[in-house]
Structure formats: structure tokens, C-alpha cells
Amino acid sequence: MDMKISACQLQGLFDALPDVVFFVKDCSGRYTHANLTLVRRLGMKRREEVVGRHVADVFPRTLGVSYASQDRRALTGETIENQLEVHILPNRAPGWCLTCKYPLRQRGDICGVIGISRDLRKPDGRHPTYPRLIRVIEYMQAHFAESLRVHTLAALAELSVAQLERHFRHVFQLSPQQVLTKLRIESAMRLLQGAGSVADIGLACGFTDQSAFARQFKATVGMTPRDFRSLQVSAAP
DNA sequence: TAGGGTAAGACAGGCCACAT
DNA sequence: ATGTGGCCTGTCTTACCCTA
Helix, strand or coil, X not given: CCCCCCHHXXXXXXXXXXXXXXXXXXXXXXXXXXXXXXXXXXXXXCHHHCCCCEHHHHCCHHHHHHHHHHHHHHHCCCCEEEEEEEEECCCCCEEEEEEEEEEEEECCEEEEEEEEEEECCCCCCCCCCHHHHHHHHHHHHHHCCCXXXXXXXXXXXCCCHHHHHHHHHHHHCCCHHHHHHHHHHHHXXXXXXXXXXXXXXXXXXXXXXXXXXXXXXXHHHCCCHHHHHHHHHHHCC
16 A cells, blocks of 8 residues: 655644654745744744745845755755754744754655754653763763863763763763764854854864864854854844 | 674864965 | 865764674
8 A cells, every 4th residue: 555645744743743843845945834833933823924935034044044055955865864953943042953854755856855853852861871971961061172082981981982872862862972062062152142253262162173163053053153143143132 | 682892984173275 | 354165084973793
């Protein structure tokens, strides 16, 4: 039996998940489907306010450009899996999530992009290795500005590197590297509210140089550090 | 079948040149 | 001053296989 599920049905199902954003876009980057979670996070009330519009029209310019280029990658057949991202919510609070995007095919031809972004949930505190992993997290929080090696972290937790990787993903949904990136970017977003050059802030957050910082920041936040700073300034009360 | 190690491919860091 | 992109190197992650 060949069962087909429509995008509309999926959209309806995803309406029930308040911590998952669901969307479908056509080749030109216009939304054809959006669950209610996405609609609300865009600061809108009704689905019709989103469907038919272009990403560039519903997000701040710099973000829209970045999401559009991500979509283009998917449109060439690339799949994006569990990319760690920050979404700036309507109240300007940053929300961390993991994004997946896939090309949407119809009779073999790519006709759009389908994807989800799910919020990071609370770590699983009942996992047997949780107490050891917390040691690692605390160490990372204290030392993210330095260069960290996984084998150091593994030794700290008295686990093999392979164990650390596996358990980390189970408990935090993230690899140690992703947690490190999250800590560094969070810190950078704070520092960018104040004065100080972008390059210096990058160094202060553990990035080896300005180039690495800008690249990672854009990949995670969707805009460059400078754009982020000016967005914060323009949105400040 | 859970838990462990390992090899290979993916990915980030580091550096530089050049664009904006 | 900051951002982008290329290229090389070494680290990290994943997929796989082994063992108890």
C-alpha cells in the first residue's frame, strides 16, 4: 500500500507541538505551510499572515538573508541535520534550537524545502552518568574561553571519549562541541550588548581569531556579530 | 544487546589574502 | 575595523565492529 501524507496533515499535527517549529517553503522561499508555533514566534496570530510570504518579509533583514541561503542549500539537494541555532523571539529573548531541513521532492524534482526546529529540552537528569556529565558542563562553563580538548573532558568525567560523546548526546541532545559553541556564542551575545571590538569579544569568548568568530557566529545566530549588535541597539528601549 | 573501542569521514581551527 | 573565502591541519563525531 502506498500511503501519502499531505503537508497539510503534517502541519495540523505539528500545531500540537509548542516546542517545535514546522514549515514548508516553495522554490522561491515563500511559506506554503507553517505550524501555529512558528506563527506565534513570528509575533503573528493567524496562519494566513505567514503563508504566502517570503522568509525575508517575516524576519529581520539580516536573518532573512541567512535563512534564505540555508534554504537554497536544501533546494540543491543538501540536507541539514540538527544544526544548532539561536532564534531571536519576538520579545528579543534568544531561544536555542536544533534545525533540520530537507529538500522536498515531487516526482524526483526538488520543489521546495521542508523542515523543523525543535527547542532544546531540559537535560535528562535521571541518566546514570548525569552527575559525571554535570562535572563536565560546569568545567566547560568555567573554561569555555580557553581551548578545550574532549579527552580532557572525558578524563574529568572518568569516561572514555567514546562514552562521553554518546552519553552527552543522550542527556543534552548536543555533542560536547555544540555545548562549547553554545556557551561561547551566549557569552558573545552578552558582550556585544556593550562596547568593545568584535575581534576582542571573539577572543574573550574562546575563539582563536576574528575570522573563526564571525564564521561561527553567523552560522549559529544567522547574522554577523556587527549586525547582531546593531539589531540590539535599534531594538533597545 | 548493552557497552566498549576504533577507523574514516566530517568538521572546526588556524592562517592568510583580499573585499567591504 | 570587520567580513568572506580558500586551504591545510588536527580534532571530533559517527558508523561500524567486537566483546561480555
